[in-house]
Amino acid sequence: MSAEPPPRTRRSSSLPSGYLALAALALLVSCGGKEGSALERVRQAGVLRWGADAQGGEPYAMEDPEHPGQYRGFEVELADALGRELGVRAEFVQNDWSSLIPTLERGGSFDIAMNGVEITPARAGRVLLSRPYYLFSLRLMARRDDSSVTGLESLRGRRVGTLSNSQAWDLLLSSGAQAIPYEGVQEPYIDLEQGRLDAVLMDDIIAQRYGMTRPGLQVVGDVGEGYYAIAVRPGEEELRRALDEALDRIARSGELRALFRRWGIDGAAQQRMVEWTEAQTREVLAETRTTRLGWSQLVLFLQAALVTLLVSVGAMALAIPLGMALALGRLYGPRWLGGMTTAYVELLRGTPVLLQLYVLYFGLASVLRLDPLSAAILGLGLNYAAYEAEVYRAGILAVPKGQLEAALALGMSGPLALRRVVIPQAFRVALPGVTNDFIALLKDSSLVSVISVVELTKRMTITAVDVRSWLVPGALCAALYLGMSYPLSRLARRLEAKLERA
Amino acid sequence: MIEVRELTKRYADRTVLEGVSATFSKGEVVALLGPSGGGKSTLLRCLNGLESFDSGTVRVGEHSLEPGRARTAQLWSIRRRVGFVFQQWHLFAHRTALGNVIEAPVHVKGLSMKEATERARELLAKVGMSHREGAYPSEMSGGEQQRVAIARALAMEPEVLLMDEPTSALDPERVGELVALLERLRAEGLTMVTVTHEMRFAQALASRVLVLHGGHIIEEGAPAEVLSNPRHERTRAFLGLGQAA
Numbered sequence: 088m089s090a091e092p093p094p095r096t097r098r099s100s101s102l103p104s105g106y107l108a109l110a111a112l113a114l115l116v117s118c119g120g121k122e123g124s125a126l127e128r129v130r131q132a133g134v135l136r137w138g139a140d141a142q143g144g145e146p147y148a149m150e151d152p153e154h155p156g157q158y159r160g161f162e163v164e165l166a167d168a169l170g171r172e173l174g175v176r177a178e179f180v181q182n183d184w185s186s187l188i189p190t191l192e193r194g195g196s197f198d199i200a201m202n203g204v205e206i207t208p209a210r211a212g213r214v215l216l217s218r219p220y221y222l223f224s225l226r227l228m229a230r231r232d233d234s235s236v237t238g239l240e241s242l243r244g245r246r247v248g249t250l251s252n253s254q255a256w257d258l259l260l261s262s263g264a265q266a267i268p269y270e271g272v273q274e275p276y277i278d279l280e281q282g283r284l285d286a287v288l289m290d291d292i293i294a295q296r297y298g299m300t301r302p303g304l305q306v307v308g309d310v311g312e313g314y315y316a317i318a319v320r321p322g323e324e325e326l327r328r329a330l331d332e333a334l335d336r337i338a339r340s341g342e343l344r345a346l347f348r349r350w351g352i353d354g355a356a357q358q359r360m361v362e363w364t365e366a367q368t369r370e371v372l373a374e375t376r377t378t379r380l381g382w383s384q385l386v387l388f389l390q391a392a393l394v395t396l397l398v399s400v401g402a403m404a405l406a407i408p409l410g411m412a413l414a415l416g417r418l419y420g421p422r423w424l425g426g427m428t429t430a431y432v433e434l435l436r437g438t439p440v441l442l443q444l445y446v447l448y449f450g451l452a453s454v455l456r457l458d459p460l461s462a463a464i465l466g467l468g469l470n471y472a473a474y475e476a477e478v479y480r481a482g483i484l485a486v487p488k489g490q491l492e493a494a495l496a497l498g499m500s501g502p503l504a505l506r507r508v509v510i511p512q513a514f515r516v517a518l519p520g521v522t523n524d525f526i527a528l529l530k531d532s533s534l535v536s537v538i539s540v541v542e543l544t545k546r547m548t549i550t551a552v553d554v555r556s557w558l559v560p561g562a563l564c565a566a567l568y569l570g571m572s573y574p575l576s577r578l579a580r581r582l583e584a585k586l587e588r589a
Numbered sequence: 590m591i592e593v594r595e596l597t598k599r600y601a602d603r604t605v606l607e608g609v610s611a612t613f614s615k616g617e618v619v620a621l622l623g624p625s626g627g628g629k630s631t632l633l634r635c636l637n638g639l640e641s642f643d644s645g646t647v648r649v650g651e652h653s654l655e656p657g658r659a660r661t662a663q664l665w666s667i668r669r670r671v672g673f674v675f676q677q678w679h680l681f682a683h684r685t686a687l688g689n690v691i692e693a694p695v696h697v698k699g700l701s702m703k704e705a706t707e708r709a710r711e712l713l714a715k716v717g718m719s720h721r722e723g724a725y726p727s728e729m730s731g732g733e734q735q736r737v738a739i740a741r742a743l744a745m746e747p748e749v750l751l752m753d754e755p756t757s758a759l760d761p762e763r764v765g766e767l768v769a770l771l772e773r774l775r776a777e778g779l780t781m782v783t784v785t786h787e788m789r790f791a792q793a794l795a796s797r798v799l800v801l802h803g804g805h806i807i808e809e810g811a812p813a814e815v816l817s818n819p820r821h822e823r824t825r826a827f828l829g830l831g832q833a834a
């Protein structure tokens with residue numbers, strides 16, 4: 088995680104001796120005093136650790152392709168400048184974007200989060216935010232051949248992709264659009280091109296790099312604006328003030344806009360960042376909101392549970408017959424078919440489902456245009472078929488050979504004997520395994536959130552980030568999973584007991 | 590009815606049947622005798638195509654089986670005319686006694702459930718198992734399973750009934766009941782071929798016995814004749830063992 092100092096960090100890694108003396112002094116002071124403030128802690132350590140996500144991080148913060156382990160991006164340069172102002176070295180700490188704020192709050196491995204963190208009422212309500220350092224626009228994009236997307240009003244009820252828990256997310260929900268959450272910045276534009284989305288609403292920096300480069304897409308317009316700010320843990324007021332002052336100096340000296348220019352994200356509007364005042368900071372941070380769990384959230388949870396159930400049942404409905412066909416092919420088919428089914432089983436069991444979902448949904452998008460729900464059901468179904476095949480094969484092998492012979496001796500054809508005699512008995516052996524798999528599938532269905540399906544776990548994380556608590560949404564989520572899996576295992580046990588007699 | 594010509598069967602490099610020829614005529618009851626490992630079960634299984642063979646022919650009525658993998662259509666028509674009662678019965682474990690008897694008439698012959706059930710009840714009555722029609726195989730004794738297995742085979746109205754060691758798992762008093770049942774079937778004109786170790790059983794039932802040894806038929810004739818005055822010394826040795834058992 089901790090990087091070798093990236094090229095631009097070198098400057099601050101050789102600290103002026105004055106700062107070192109200051110740091111040593113701070114160390115003495117804090118040892119003598121009561122608990123040191125966050126600022127003192129940073130100064131003592133001589134390092135400002137900042138959390139960001141290097142994945143899809145261009146131009147914010149990304150791994151340098153020529154120097155793996157080093158990072159570049161406009162926020163990397165800003166972090167270095169801030170470190171310099173504070174008299175410490177800046178150190179990049181990798182963290183998933185969607186959990187940056189929760190990790191910061193929990194007292195994680197970094198002091199501040201700086202990665203296109205937007206000022207939203209929800210965030211202002213849970214962490215301290217610095218004065219803004221960048222002014223962004225929310226850019227609406229649609230397909231070039233689709234003239235029906237004209238602005239926010241035209242999005243009502245339509246599928247619009249964005250990052251969850253972002254300003255765009257809030258705006259879409261309040262304007263009645265069906266907001267589809269993504270983890271990455273590239274995937275929504277791919278889906279828009281494929282026709283799986285009607286529009287994408289993202290920050291202009293992202294749109295410029297990832298959306299406007301696609302020939303099939305066009306900018307509809309900018310439908311809002313907002314600010315990036317640095318997030319600091321609640322209570323670390325002193326660190327926040329130091330960052331504010333440092334940002335002020337960096338902005339006023341012209342360094343900030345020079346840095347934006349280098350990264351091609353400067354514009355006349357950024358002059359507002361240079362002339363920014365404390366009063367303005369107070370104003371943009373004035374609106375805070377702490378969302379509480381309410382009935383509306385409960386409804387969303389139940390809807391998401393329904394999606395989980397639909398995906399699981401759908402996938403199982405596919406996995407059972409396909410798994411049976413694979414098992415029969417392997418046991419009774421000609422040699423080539425046996426080889427193929429073995430290869431299928433090994434391939435799908437031996438690679439991550441996540442990878443399979445990505446390949447199916449994004450990788451094959453140009454030849455097989457599946458909507459997210461179908462892709463989720465198909466992907467999990469194809470994967471679980473491999474497991475079912477093995478369960479059924481074991482079940483069939485457990486049926487004594489004499490049963491098949493007795494059926495054949497009565498004049499049954501092979502397929503009829505399998506259907507009437509062997510498979511019903513194999514089912515009895517396989518039932519506990521099938522139940523197990525179905526319960527595992529209920530839980531594995533949470534993986535489909537990577538292809539933008541909002542199922543129970545995804546709903547839980549969105550809400551948890553919103554309401555600043557993982558406990559209640561987590562418990563609710565767990566209760567709903569149990570509410571689905573427990574009756575199922577009871578049912579299976581009853582069925583087993585009934586079959587036991589025969 | 591059934592005609593076997595020059596039948597040879599090998600497992601890997603072991604020859605289990607070698608040039609076996611035999612004819613089983615309509616209405617005949619034939620007992621297959623011989624020491625263990627002599628090829629009796631294998632011969633029986635070749636007669637309804639449960640086992641493939643390496644050379645020779647098996648003819649059942651107008652249908653015949655050739656060496657190698659048999660054509661399925663031939664196989665099915667033969668199996669519908671030839672009933673088989675396994676040494677271990679192999680009743681369908683997931684079906685009751687009644688369910689076992691109904692299965693093939695409904696799904697192979699296409700009888701209606703009602704008709705098949707009526708016929709199945711008659712057959713269970715005939716083998717003395719009416720009171721156990723709802724029992725699963727795991728709940729039945731060996732003798733009971735065997736009687737259900739016979740009813741199951743008869744439900745397909747076969748012209749020939751093949752039985753592999755039907756007495757091997759029975760108490761002596763149950764053997765008497767089985768003989769009585771099979772005598773009734775013989776009286777109805779059913780052709781039967783049965784593998785057995787029991788001389789008394791063969792004597793009571795068979796019109797002819799074949800002695801199989803080392804893959805060859807070494808003796809053939811009326812039971813009284815073969816059993817009291819065997820020509821082959823192997824038969825003598827075998828009978829000596831058989832009588833001691």
Ligand SMILES: Nc1ncnc2c1ncn2[C@@H]1O[C@H](COP(=O)(O)OP(=O)(O)O)[C@@H](O)[C@H]1O
Nearest residue numbers: 600603605623624625626627628629630631632
């Ligand atoms: N599936 C098999 N594979 C190899 N050898 C077999 C197989 N079945 C039977 N045999 C052999 O064939 C010979 C004849 O067996 P079988 O017909 O069962 O004899 P019997 O019923 O007269 O005791 C025996 O030596 C037995 O070991």
Ligand SMILES: [Mg+2]
Nearest residue numbers: 629630631753
């Ligand atoms: Mg045998």
